[in-house]
Amino acid sequence: MPVLEVWKSKMTVVMKRGRGAGYxxxxxxxxxxxxxxxxxxxxxxxxxxxxxxxLELTAEGNKDVVEEVGAPEPAQEPDTTDATTGVEALVARETYYKLGVLKDRYPGEKRVALVPSICGKLYEKGYAIYVETNAGLGAGFSDEAYKAVGCEVLPDSGSLCAKAQMVFVIRPPPVDVLHQLRGKYCVSWVGRLTDAGKKEIEIANGEGVNLVDVTAVPRITIAQKLDCLSSQAKIAGHRAVLEAAHEYQKFFAPEITAAGKYPPCRVMVLGAGVAGLAAIGTAVSLGAEVRAWDVRDVSDQVESMGGKWFSVDFKEEGAGSGGYAKESSDAFKAAQK
Known part of the structure; x- marks a missing residue:
């Protein structure tokens, strides 16, 4: 179904024996x-x-059958009597929830929580969206790009937090900004299982802010578009190899030149999750010989990316719940060394 993109049809029909999820x-x-x-x-x-x-519907004028089968009502033509167009028409509609996009204050962070294209889709759905000035500048999005899709750009976090009911930001904001969000929601990359994430939760709890951790989205089919862990891990794996190549200061691929012969670079990737597989693919594309290892037996995935798998002579199941790896035992760590 994802290949056919049937969800783009005017109407879809799914046939099932019952309401269960199946085997x-x-x-x-x-x-x-x-x-x-x-x-x-x-x-x-x-x-x-x-x-x-x-087949009975082919009989002209047989409306009884159409009504019995339950054909959908014809789509209503849009009302074009209103002379307002574009952003003016959107402003005139009633908004039922107010969202805010904060500028990230973490050193070196250039990402923005909501890009203009997504803001435009949310705005059309009836959301009012406020954006702190220069929030998307580091990611290449100007204030004018947000204004073009109907967002209102505000000068500082104080005015934004006063208007928005829910704010979006890449990393949890500092205490002075959290204090402005008392009783409201903050959607952010918290990482509730990490020490830093637990500390952020304590701070937000003390300020009376409801933190929504985007890393807690379950790994189910319907939530795949929200899986920020996988998307950011893939980028991290790719970037890791590029930065390693810069530090290496030599060819990754084998070279034979008039100045001499250069063997291929040998790359070792520890961990073959989303980030590890991305790193393997990037290193292989640069011409390196890549070997990889993981506590789980994912040799087929490593080899499919062009890497070579090696294993530790010790039997232990390393796969945890949800497809994630679990912590290895002390005996396994000793055998690994």
């Missing part, structure tokens, strides 16, 4: 879409019955 336990992402309908029943007899009913 695979995988949720169908079409179920939650407004343009989807469910058709319950055994496949063969129900499809034959449906095909027979549809």
């Amino acid at each position: 695979s336990g995988v949720d169908n992402p079409l179920f939650v879409r407004e343009n989807n309908r469910m058709f319950f029943g055994s496949a063969k007899p129900k499809m034959e019955e449906l095909a027979g009913r549809l």
Whole structure:
């Protein structure tokens, strides 16, 4: 279904025997879409019955069958009597929730929590969006780019926090900004399982702020677009190899020149998760010989990226829940050394 992109159809129909997830336990992402309908029943007899009913529709003027089958009502034509267009028309609509985009204050952080294209989609859905001035400048988005999609740019965090009900920022803001968000929501990269994340939660709790940790999104089908851990890990793995190549100051690929012969660089990747696999792919593309290891047996994934797998002569299951690796035992660590 993802290959066919059937969700873009005006209406989709999913046929199932019942409401359960099935033996695979995988949720169908079409179920939650407004343009989807469910058709319950055994496949063969129900499809034959449906095909027979549809054939009856070929009889001209047979409206009773159409009403019985339950054909969707024709789409209403948009009202074009209002002369306002573009942003002016959007401003005129009633907003039911107010969002804010804070400028990240962490040293060296250039990312922005919401880019203009996403802000535009949210604005069309009825959200009012406030953006702190220069919030997207580090990521290459000017204040004018946000204004063009209907956002209101505010001069500082104080005015933004006063208007917004929920704010978005890459890393949790400092205490002085959190104090301005008392009783409101802050969506951020908290990392609640890390020591730094636990400290951020304590600070936010003391200020009366509701922290929403984007790293806590479950790894299920319907939430794949929200999986920021995987997307940022992939970038981190790619960047790690590029920075390593810069520090290495030699060729990664083998070279034979008039000045001499250069063997390929040998790269060792410890951990073959999302970041590790991205690092393997980048190093292989640069011409290096790549070897990798992980506590889980993911040799097939490593080899599919062009790397070589090696293992430790010690039997222990390293896979944890949700596809993540678990901490190794002391005996395994000793054998690894």
